[in-house]
Amino acid sequence: xxxxxxxxxxxxxxxxxxxxxxxxxxxxxxxxxxxxxxxxxxxxxxxxxxxxxxxxxxxxxxxxxxxxxxxxxxxxxxxxxxxxxxxxxxxxxxxxxxxxxxxxxxxxxxxxxxxxxxxxxxxxxxxxxxxxxxxxxxxxxxxxxxxxxxxxxxxxxxxxxxxxxxxxxxxxxxxxxxxxxxxxxxxxxxxxxxxxxxxxxxxxxxxxxxxxxxxxxxxxxxxxxxxxxxxxxxxxxxxxxxxxxxxxxxxxxxxxxxxxxxxxxxxxxxxxxxxxxxxxxxxxxxxxxxxxxxxxxxxxxxxxx
Numbered sequence: 407x408x409x410x411x412x413x414x415x416x417x418x419x420x421x422x423x424x425x426x427x428x429x430x431x432x433x434x435x436x437x438x439x440x441x442x443x444x445x446x447x448x449x450x451x452x453x454x455x456x457x458x459x460x461x462x463x464x465x466x467x468x469x470x471x472x473x474x475x476x477x478x479x480x481x482x483x484x485x486x487x488x489x490x491x492x493x494x495x496x497x498x499x500x501x502x503x504x505x506x507x508x509x510x511x512x513x514x515x516x517x518x519x520x521x522x523x524x525x526x527x528x529x530x531x532x533x534x535x536x537x538x539x540x541x542x543x544x545x546x547x548x549x550x551x552x553x554x555x556x557x558x559x560x561x562x563x564x565x566x567x568x569x570x571x572x573x574x575x576x577x578x579x580x581x582x583x584x585x586x587x588x589x590x591x592x593x594x595x596x597x598x599x600x601x602x603x604x605x606x607x608x609x610x611x612x613x614x615x616x617x618x619x620x621x622x623x624x625x626x627x628x629x630x631x632x633x634x635x636x637x638x639x640x641x642x643x644x645x646x647x648x649x650x651x652x653x654x655x656x657x658x659x660x661x662x663x664x665x666x667x668x669x670x671x672x673x674x675x676x677x678x679x680x681x682x683x684x685x686x687x688x689x690x691x692x693x694x695x696x697x698x699x700x701x702x703x704x705x706x707x708x709x710x711x
Contacts, residue, residue, distance in 0.1 A: 436711060437470040438539060439510050443500065445520030445695070446488045446586060449481045450474040456519070467710065471509045475500050488521075493589045493606040497525060501533035515540040515710055519695060520641075523632075524548050524590060528610045530627060531620040540709045542631040545641060545694055549651035549666075550592025550600075550607045553642045577603035594652035612673040621675040630679060631686040631709055633697075640694040648687055649676070 440463065444456045451457040451474060460472045477496050478484030487496065504510055516538050518526035523546020530538045571581050576591040582605045589606035593599060601613045608614060612621075624630070634647040643652060649663035663669050669677050679685050688705050690697040 437467055438711060439471040439473070439512075439514040440710060441504060441510070441514050441516045441526070441538075442472065442474045443516070443518045443522030443526050444474070444488070445522055447485065448488065448519075449484045450476040451481060463710075466707075470710075473504070473507060473510065473514075475503060489586055490584055491586065492583055493525065493528075493586055496586075497528045497532060500525070500529055504529070504536065505533065511536045513537045513539050515542070517542045517544070517710075518546055519544045521547065521586070521590065524607070524610070527624075527630075528606070531610055531617075531623050534619075534623045534626065538627060540629045540631065541627055542633070542706060542709055543647070544633045545635050545638065545647050546632065547590055547641055547646045548632070548649045549611070549646040550590045550604075551587075551642055551646060552592055552594055552652060552657060579603075592646075592651065594654055594657055597654050611668060616673050621673070625675045625678060625684075627679070627684060629684055629686055629709055631688060631706075633688045633690060633706075635694050635696065636689050636691050638694045 442450075442456060442460065444450060444452075448455050451460075456474050460474050463472055464470060476484050477491065477499050478487045504514070513536055516526045516529070518524070518541070523543030526538075526541060527543070527546070527548065530541055571585055572588060572591060575581055576585075576588045576593070577599055581588045582603060589604065591600075591604070592607060601608050604613070609617075610620065632648050634644060635641075636644075638644040638647070641647060643650070643660050645651060645660045645662070649666070649668075650660050651666070653659045653661050663676065664680070668674055669680075672678060676685065686709075690701055692698075
C-alpha cells in the first residue's frame with residue numbers, strides 16, 4: 407500500500423511599498439479588530455510569514471488591532487502543536503484567548519490561512535461571544551482532504567511520519583487525538599468510517615447530528631469569504647476550499663457545495679446564507695496561499711473594515 411502524501415501547510419506572501427500606497431488610496435477611515443490563525447508548520451509571529459503580514463496590515467489600516475493566535479507557550483511549541491495538538495483543544499484555547507481579550511469584545515473579523523480557515527470556522531460555530539463578524543478563509547479545507555500531492559521538504563521526518571500514520575489508520579483513536587492532519591482527513595471511499603470516527607471535521611460539518619447552535623452561529627456571520635487557489639498543488643481536492651469535495655465512493659469526480667447534502671439539507675445554514683448573499687466565493691490564480699498585492703487590496707480589504 408502506497409504511503410499517503412501529506413503537505414505542511416504554511417503561509418508565505420510578500421508585501422511592498424506599492425501595496426501600502428494602493429491601500430492608502432482606498433480611503434479607509436475606521437477599523438475593526440482582526441484575529442488571524444496560521445496554517446500547519448507555521449506560527450503566529452514568523453517574521454517571514456504571518457509576522458510580516460500582521461505588520462503590513464497594521465501599516466495599511468491605521469489603528470487596526472491584529473491578534474495573531476498563538477496556541478502554545480512559545481513559537482517552537484506552537485509550531486509543534488500545529489502538527490500534533492488535538493484540534494478541538496486548539497479551538498478551545500483559541501476561544502479562551504479571544505474571550506479574554508478586551509479589545510475584541512465588540513466583535514472582530516477573522517482571517518484563517520489553510521487549516522486555520524476551518525479552525526476559525528469552528529471558533530465561529532462553537533464560541534459566539536464575542537461575535538465574529540466576517541470570516542475569511544484562504545485555502546481552507548472545509549470538506550477536508552484526501553491525498554495531498556506533495557509535502558515541502560520531502561526528506562522531512564515529520565512528513566514521513568504523518569504519511570505513515572495516515573496510511574496505517576487515520577481514523578484510529580490514537581491518531582485522531584494526536585495528529586492534526588487526521589482530524590480533517592475525509593475518505594470518500596469510506597464515508598461511514600469518516601463520519602463515525604472523525605473527531606473534528608465530521609462534528610463541525612454536522613455529519614452525524616445537527617447541532618442547532620452551530621447553524622445559528624454561522625448564520626450570525628455577516629460574510630463567510632472562501633478563497634480558492636486555482637493552481638493549488640498542495641490541497642486535494644482544491645474544491646474543498648469552496649466547500650466542495652469528491653463524490654462518495656471514488657476520488658476523481660467532485661461535487662460543489664450547492665450539490666452537497668450539507669447544503670441541500672441546510673444542516674449548517676449555508677444554503678440560507680448563500681441565498682442571503684452571506685457567502686462569498688473568491689478565486690486567485692496561483693498556488694496554495696499565493697496571491698498578488700493588487701488582488702488582496704481589491705478583493706479582501708473591503709471585508710476588513
